[in-house]
Amino acid sequence: MQFNKVTEQLIAELKSIVGEANVLQDEEKIEMYSRDEVSDKLWEKMPEVVVKPANAEEISAIVKLANREMVPITPRGGGTGLAAGAVPLIGGMVLSLERMNKILEVDTENLFMVVEPGVTTGDVQKTAKSYGLLYAGDPCSADSSFIGGNVATNAGGNKAVKYGVTSRHIYGLEVVMPSGEVVTFGGKNVKDVTGYDFVHLMVGSEGTLGIVTKIWLKLMPLPKYVADLLVPFADMQSAIKVVPKIMTAGIIPTCLEFMDRLSIKAAEMYLNKKLPYSDAGAYIICEIDGSSETQVQDDYETIGKLCLENGALEVFVADNMSSQERIWKARKCYAEAIRMLSPVYCMEDVVVPVSNIPKALEAIERISQKYNCKIPSCGHAGDGNIHATILREDRNEQEWHDLKDNVLDELYEAVYALGGNLSGEHGIGAKRAEAMDKHMTEAQLNVLRAIKKALDPNGIMNPGKLLKLQ
Amino acid sequence: MQFNKVTEQLIAELKSIVGEANVLQDEEKIEMYSRDEVSDKLWEKMPEVVVKPANAEEISAIVKLANREMVPITPRGGGTGLAAGAVPLIGGMVLSLERMNKILEVDTENLFMVVEPGVTTGDVQKTAKSYGLLYAGDPCSADSSFIGGNVATNAGGNKAVKYGVTSRHIYGLEVVMPSGEVVTFGGKNVKDVTGYDFVHLMVGSEGTLGIVTKIWLKLMPLPKYVADLLVPFADMQSAIKVVPKIMTAGIIPTCLEFMDRLSIKAAEMYLNKKLPYSDAGAYIICEIDGSSETQVQDDYETIGKLCLENGALEVFVADNMSSQERIWKARKCYAEAIRMLSPVYCMEDVVVPVSNIPKALEAIERISQKYNCKIPSCGHAGDGNIHATILREDRNEQEWHDLKDNVLDELYEAVYALGGNLSGEHGIGAKRAEAMDKHMTEAQLNVLRAIKKALDPNGIMNPGKLLKLQ
Incomplete structure (x- = not known):
C-alpha cells in the first residue's frame, strides 16, 4: 500500500469534524501516543496527528476522509498493549477513543x-x-x-x-x-x-x-463466596506439574496462576513488602468461587491437598478481601515489577496445551541458560499461557537485538513443537507480525489476508498490525 | 452466479476420487438427501449426485473440481436441520459427511x-x-x-x-x-x-x-450432582413471567425450558403416556448442576420457592436419572410430537432478550388469534429462544402459503420490535434467507457479502443459504 502524509488541508477537515481542541499536533501532547507498554524504542513512533472523536458519526467522517486521502488510522485505547498494536508505526493519525468513556x-x-x-x-x-x-x-x-x-x-x-x-x-x-x-x-x-x-x-x-x-x-x-490459595513450592517444575493435576481433578478453578522465583523477587522489590516464602522457587495462586460456601471450601481443600501431596511447602488460604488483595497485588504487578530487574525487556505471551506447561517451562529454562540471560516467567497456568520476559539488563543495543532475535526464534519454535502458539492474549500487533507470518502456513495467511482485503480494501485500518505489511 | 449441471465426465471424476460406491445417483438412494427436517415440499429438491468422501484430501479434490466446473456443493450432516440448509435447492452435488464418523x-x-x-x-x-x-x-x-x-x-x-x-x-x-x-x-x-x-x-x-x-x-x-424441576402453571403468561425472575436470582441454571399447553398435549400423544398436570397451561423445566450436593439443593429450593410464589401449581423434583429422563423425553420430542397435531408445519426459532419473553409470547398469541391458526410454542426460555410452530392442519396449499407468509411477517416484525431476531439456533439456511435480507440493513449485508465473496469467489459453497442469492 502507498500511503500519504497528513496534510494541512486534512488537519483542517479533522478540526471541523471533532473540534479544534480534539486534534493534537504539539509534540509534547502527542508524545504519549507514540508508544504502548512495549518498553523498546524499536516499537515507538510519533503520530503525525492525534484525533479524539466523541462518537461513531465523527469516526465515520474521519474514516471516510482517511480513505479519500489514503492516510492510515491507528485506533488507540488505554495504551496498555504489549504488542505495539496502538503505535502508528507507518505514520498517519492516531484515533484515540479516550473521550468515548460512557x-x-x-x-x-x-x-x-x-x-x-x-x-x-x-x-x-x-x-x-x-x-x-x-x-x-x-x-x-x-x-x-x-x-x-x-x-x-x-x-x-x-x-x-x-x-x-x-x-x-x-x-x-x-x-x-x-x-x-x-x-x-x-x-x-x-x-x-x-x-x-x-x-x-x-x-x-x-x-x-x-x-x-x-x-x-x-x-x-456475582459469586457469593470466593477463596484464594497461595501455594509456594521449592522449585518451578514441582509447582507447574501440579497444574494439569488440578485441571483434571473435576473442579474448574476461577484462576490458576504461577510465578517463578525471579517474578516473586521482582514483586517483592516493587511492592517494597515482604512476601510469604519469597525465597520459594515458585508460587501457585488459585481462586475458587461459587454460590455455596461448602462447595468453595470443599474445592479449595481438594486443591490444597493435591498441592501438599505434590510438594507444596505450605498452603495459605485467603478467604477475605484484604488477604485476597495482598495475594493478587503480587501477581498483578508483574509488568511493572519486572522493570525493577531491567527497565528494558521483551515480554512474551506464549501458550501451550495445559499438559505441556512443564515442558514449555523446561524449554524456557534451557534457552535462558544457553543464552545466559534471565527470563522471569509467570502467567495463567490453568490456560497454558506463559508470560516469559527476556531481560535486557546491561546489554548494549546490538547485543540486545541479537539476544531477542535468538531467544524469540527458539522460544517460538519450542512452543509450536509443543502444539502451542506465539500469543495467548497480548496479540500480534506489529511486534509479532513477522513471527506469526513465519509460523502460519501460506494457506492460513491467505484466509486472513482475504478477510482483511474484503473489509478494508484500501488497507487504511492499522496497517502492518496482526498481518505483515504486504 | 451461473452454475452448470453435473456432467457424466464430472461423475467419472468424482468416482475416481471417492470410489464408485460413494457416488450415488439412483433416485431411491438419493431421495433422503433431498430434504431436511423442514416438513414442506417447498424446501425439497433432488440432488443431481450425492458424493460421500472419506477424508479432507478427497473433499479438497472434489471442491477443486466443483470450482473448475462451476457446480455448486451442498454439504450435509445428519439432515436434522430446520432451515433447508442442507438441501441442494439450486442443484449440483450434495457432499455428505456421513463416512467421516470417527x-x-x-x-x-x-x-x-x-x-x-x-x-x-x-x-x-x-x-x-x-x-x-x-x-x-x-x-x-x-x-x-x-x-x-x-x-x-x-x-x-x-x-x-x-x-x-x-x-x-x-x-x-x-x-x-x-x-x-x-x-x-x-x-x-x-x-x-x-x-x-x-x-x-x-x-x-x-x-x-x-x-x-x-x-x-x-x-x-462432569458435574457430580444434577437435579431437574418440572413446574406446571395454570397459564403460559404466569409461567413465562417467572423466567426473568429465575435468571436474576443469582443462580445460573443449566437449562430453563418452557412448553405451552399444545406442546404438552402433543408430547403426551406422541409418547402415549400420561404426563403430570398435562392439562396445565404451561410447564417450566429447570435443570441445576454442580460439584456440591448442598449447592444444587439450595439452588433448586430457591428456584422452586420462586415458582410457587409466582403461581406454580406444583414443583416436581427429579434428582435421579430415570425421573430426569422422563421429564426430558417430553421436552425433547417436541419436533416429532408436533407432527401428531399436523404433519405439515413451519417451525420457527425466534429469540428475544430474556426480559421480553412474556411480550414475545403475547405477540404469538395475538397473531395466532388474528389468523385463527394454532402456534404451539416451547423452547429455551432462559435464552429467550422460542420455538413457535405454525400448524397447517387441513388448509389447502394456497391457504397454507398465505398463512405462513402473513404469520411469519408479523412474527418477525414483532420480535425485531422487541430487540430480538429471527433465529436463535436453527439458522437461516434457505428458509429464512429472504427474511434475514429484509431485516438486516444494507450495511450489515455488505459486510456479510464481502466475507462470502472473499472466501468463496465463485460462490460454489452452498449457494443461496444464509445469504440470499445475488
Missing part, C-alpha cells in the same frame, strides 16, 4: 452492560459489582486498559480458566467499518445465528477491520 | 475431544461421559444430528443457559476452503490470539465458507 446502560433484567470503548475495564468491573453482578473479564491491566482495547485484543486475564477470555462476554458490537459505514451486530440476545458471527471476527482483530464504538457486555451473578 | 482422540489431560464431522452429537456426549467428562452441547436432535452440523449451524440446545451454544465448545477446526485448500486454525490451546478468529467465523456459517473436516471440542468435568 457507561450507557446497566440492564439488570437481562444482565447486560452497554458501554463505549473508552471506559476502563476496572470501571466496568466496579460498576457491575455495585449492582451485585460480575463482569468476568479481568486482564492484569484492568485499572488502566480500555474495554475497547480488551475487545480489540481479545484480552485474556486471570479469570479466563473458568469464565473464558473477553470474546466470551461480548454479545454485540457497533462498528465503524473501514468504509466509514456504521453497523451493529448482535446485542442483548444470548443466542443469535442470523448471518456470520461478525461480532467475534471483530473481537481480537486489533483495529485492522474497523473501530468498535459500542459494546454489549454480558454480566453474570 | 472419534479421533479423547485427551483426558487437556479435556479435549478431536472428532470428524460425521460423529453424532449423542456419541460425542456419551463418549465424554464414559470418561467422566461433559460435552455441554445438547441440541434436542442430539441422537441423530452430526457434530459437524452443530458446528455449521452453531447449534444451541438445552444447556446453553449455563454452558453456552456450540461455538463456546469449539477451539479448533480443520477446514477445506472453497478454493480446495486445507487449513487448520486453533487446536488444544485454550487461548489463542494469533490472527483473526477464523474458527468462530466458520461456526454458524452453514457450509457457505468451507467444509469442516476435523473439530477440536472442549470438554469439562
